[in-house]
Amino acid sequence: MIYFDHNATTPLDERVLEAMLPYLKSCHGNPSSLHRPGRIARDAVETARAQVAALAGAAPSQVLFTSGGSEANNLAIKGLAWSLKPGRIRIGATEHPSVAEPTRFLARYGWDCRTLAVDAQGLIEDATLDAIAENPPDIVSVMLANNETGVIQDVRRIATLATGTWLHCDAVQAAGKIPLSFAGTGAHLMSLSGHKIGGPKGAGALIADASVPLTPLIHGGEQEKGLRGGTENVAAIVGFGKAAELAATELEERSQRLRRLRNRLEQGIEELPRTTVFARTAERLPNTLQFAVAGYDGETLVMLLDRHGIAVSSGSACASGAREPSPVLLAMGVDPALATGAVRISLGKDNTETEVEQLLAALGRILETGTQC
Ligand SMILES: Cc1ncc(COP(=O)(O)O)c(C=O)c1O
Incomplete structure (x- = not known):
């Protein structure tokens, strides 16, 4: 075939599999445990955090591991919304369903949810951008690259225009294909996914600026700064980290x-x-x-x-x-x-x-x- x-999705890179194997076999510790096996697992998760941060042009402290791009998008949209009073949220008209659906869901809770029109090439229209600049919404979510057409949006321009707006950027398709800079886009939140870059399914990340008010979707553990409860999927995170390192180098x-x-x-x-x-x-x-x-x-x-x-x-x-x-x-x-x-x-x-x-x-x-x- x-x-x-x-x-x-991408096939698992052989070098990624090699990096993951010890964490599927002998290194079975829980990263939250204080003993040696736990510390080995913690070190592996932190190494992956640095590798993912390097691919995204972010600081390791800004990386929150999730189960993938969909969860990262949900955490960005709903996690932000739960921390704010209902207001206005605007998303690109060509966003992935994992951005569009949580946004639609927020309408039930009093949010005014609308899409930002795109032109014939799939780029957010200038008139729409002007409207954003005039009256910035509370939350804006715009993808960096579209999963169907591959069209790349000028997220930096949107960040410059939408002052006072929390800006989320779905960079799931852009990662590993074009250079990424979290700080450079001006976004406050950015989503990534491991299995789109030669990593395993089951690991992704939300890059979050420390200033962003986020409410977790999963309560019940202090993992990922209390923003994503649950024992980390260590092997998948290690694989995501290795895939990110290879994607950045190559x-x-x-x-x-x-x-x-x-x-x-x-x-x-x-x-x-x-x-x-x-x-x-x-x-x-x-x-x-x-x-x-x-x-x-x-x-x-x-x-x-x-x-x-x-x-x-x-x-x-x-x-x-x-x-x-x-x-x-x-x-x-x-x-x-x-x-x-x-x-x-x-x-x-x-x-x-x-x-x-x-x-x-x-x-x-x-x-x-x-x-x-
Ligand atoms: C642009 C975009 N965002 C988010 C996702 C969801 O990522 P995941 O499959 O890791 O949940 C996808 C998957 O196709 C995507 O293309």
Whole structure:
């Protein structure tokens, strides 16, 4: 199987597995225990904290470990909201469901929740930004890079305009693909996920500035400064740390290679009949490409490519299964019929030029024979 769905999840890097194994076998201590096995586990968690901080351009003391990106987003949105009086919260119109759903949930508790409109390229509109600057909301959440289109938002600009607003940034897809700087974005909170960067599932982080008032979602333990009760998933955290270290060290080389492969793919796809590449002129992640073929349903193309041994996704993985147009593309004003045809290709560090050519050849054959489900 040729795997082109790295924005859904990445394979576990062999070097990450090696780093994790001792914590799945002999080093079984609880990081809260005072004895030696406990101290060994604590040291491992703290090493990982420093590694994740380095990838995010943050201080280790700002890293709170969670079970993944969804929990980090929930902790950011709901944890902040529980600490404030109900007010106004604004999120980008193309946010991941793990930001959009907790925001919608807050409406039940008196919060005024709205989305920030995006333009045809998926970027938050200037008029919307002006409105934010004029009357800053209590909370704003904007993703750094979109999981479907790969579009990169100018979060720094939003931070500069929205003075007095608590700003959260979902950097789950950006991490390991473009340079990250928590301080540089001006955000107060930033979410990351281990399994998107070659780490295991079950570990993520919320980077939080010390000034942010946060209420935990999980009570019952003093772990993570009392903000996330529960014994730490030591092996997964160690794996996340190692993956973060590798992503930071290899970032430049990986992103250059990925960009080359993605550009070749894009060129090949655009040469095929009736294809549209979304957010074509926006600054995008180097590994991501979303397109549609007029007259084809996205799920159909995913299944046809699967028969050729190629794994891609229709829209975001979380939305797969539902034959509805991608909400991200609808927010960008894409025609619903075309949005239903969206296919996302997300490359990873181990993909090769040969695999890219195989994908283009398979897609060409499918469209040539006019195979439809
Ligand atoms: C932009 C974005 N945010 C958050 C998440 C959720 O991360 P996790 O799978 O670690 O819960 C995802 C996962 O696809 C994502 O793409």
